[in-house]
Amino acid sequence: MKQHLNLDNSYTVENSTKLANDLSKITLKDSYRLITLDIKDLYVNIPIQETLQTARSQLLKHNDRTFTDRLCSLLETILNQNYFTYQNQTYRPTKGVARGSPISGLVAELLLQSLERTHIKPLLDTKHIILYTRYIDDLLIIYNAAQINLDTIIHYANSINSNLELNPTPKNNNRVNFLDLAIIRNTPHLEIDIFRKSTTTDTTIRYLSNHPQEHKLATYRFLINRMHNLPLNKNRPRT
Numbered sequence: 001m002k003q004h005l006n007l008d009n010s011y012t013v014e015n016s017t018k019l020a021n022d023l024s025k026i027t028l029k030d031s032y033r034l035i036t037l038d039i040k041d042l043y044v045n046i047p048i049q050e051t052l053q054t055a056r057s058q059l060l061k062h063n064d065r066t067f068t069d070r071l072c073s074l075l076e077t078i079l080n081q082n083y084f085t086y087q088n089q090t091y092r093p094t095k096g097v098a099r100g101s102p103i104s105g106l107v108a109e110l111l112l113q114s115l116e117r118t119h120i121k122p123l124l125d126t127k128h129i130i131l132y133t134r135y136i137d138d139l140l141i142i143y144n145a146a147q148i149n150l151d152t153i154i155h156y157a158n159s160i161n162s163n164l165e166l167n168p169t170p171k172n173n174n175r176v177n178f179l180d181l182a183i184i185r186n187t188p189h190l191e192i193d194i195f196r197k198s199t200t201t202d203t204t205i206r207y208l209s210n211h212p213q214e215h216k217l218a219t220y221r222f223l224i225n226r227m228h229n230l231p232l233n234k235n236r237p238r239t
Contacts, residue, residue, distance in 0.1 A: 001071065002106055005055070006062050011116050012109075013135040016179040017229045020192045023131075024231040028187045031146035032130060034176045037157060039137035040165040043104055044096035047163045048079050051107055054114045078103060095163065105136070119160045129153075139166070140178045180226075191233050194226070 013019050055075055059068040082098050083090055097104040112134070123129040131142040143153060150168070157166045169176065174185040182193040204219045205211050 004063055004071065005058050005110060007109060007113055011120065011132055011134055013133050016181050019133065020181055020230050023183060023190045024192060026131065026190055028185065028189060030187060031144050033143055033145045034183060034185055035141050035150060036169045036176045036178055037139040037141065037166045038169065040167055042108055042137040043099050045163045046097050046108055046111060047095050051111045052076055054111055058110065079107065115160055135179060138178065192231050
C-alpha cells in the first residue's frame with residue numbers, strides 16, 4: 001500500500017545523523033527557542049474514519065477510482081478487525097490501530113502527514129516556526145519567541161485534532177534531547193552532543209555467546225559510525 005500512497009515525508013526525520021548535520025547549519029538568533037513534544041499514545045488514538053477519508057484522498061491523487069475503492073475497502077476491513085481480550089472479555093475499541101500490526105505505522109504516518117500539510121506548513125511559511133521535524137510521535141520545533149510564544153504553540157498543537165494530545169518538554173539548561181542527540185543552544189549555533197538515558201548500561205553481547213558474529217559487532221559499528229558522522233564539538237567535555 002505504501003507505494004500507492006506516495007507519502008512525501010516532508011517533515012519526518014530520516015536519521016539522527018542527517019538531522020544533526022542539518023541542525024548544525026542553522027544560524028540562531030537570540031529570540032530562537034527549542035522545544036520537543038510527544039504525541040501521547042499515538043496508535044490507540046488514531047481516528048479510523050478520518051484516516052480512511054485521508055487515505056482515499058491521498059490514493060486518488062495517484063490512482064484511479066476503481067483501484068482506490070478496492071484498496072480502501074481492504075484497509076477499512078483491516079482497521080476494523082481490532083480486538084483485544086482482557087480478563088476473558090473481548091473488546092473492540094472505537095478508535096485506534098493495533099500496536100504491532102504491520103500497517104499501523106503507515107496509517108499513523110498517513111494521518112500525521114495530512115495534518116502537517118494543513119496545519120504546520122502555514123506556520124512555517126510565516127517564519128514563526130523556524131524548524132519542525134518529527135520522528136514517529138516525537139517532535140522537535142525551533143520557534144521565534146519574538147513572534148510566537150510557547151503557550152500559543154502548545155495550544156495550537158493540541159487544537160489540530162481532538163484525538164491527539166501533545167505533551168511538551170521545554171529545553172533544560174539551553175538543551176533538548178531528541179532521538180539519541182543532545183541539542184544545545186549556543187547562539188549563534190546549535191551544538192550537537194550524544195544523549196544517553198540515565199538507564200544506559202553500555203552493555204553489549206558477550207563475544208563468547210552463541211550469537212551470529214554480525215550481531216556482536218553491530219553495536220561497535222554503530223558507535224564508531226556515529227562518532228565519525230555526527231558534527232560533535234571536540235572541545236565539549238564528555239560525560
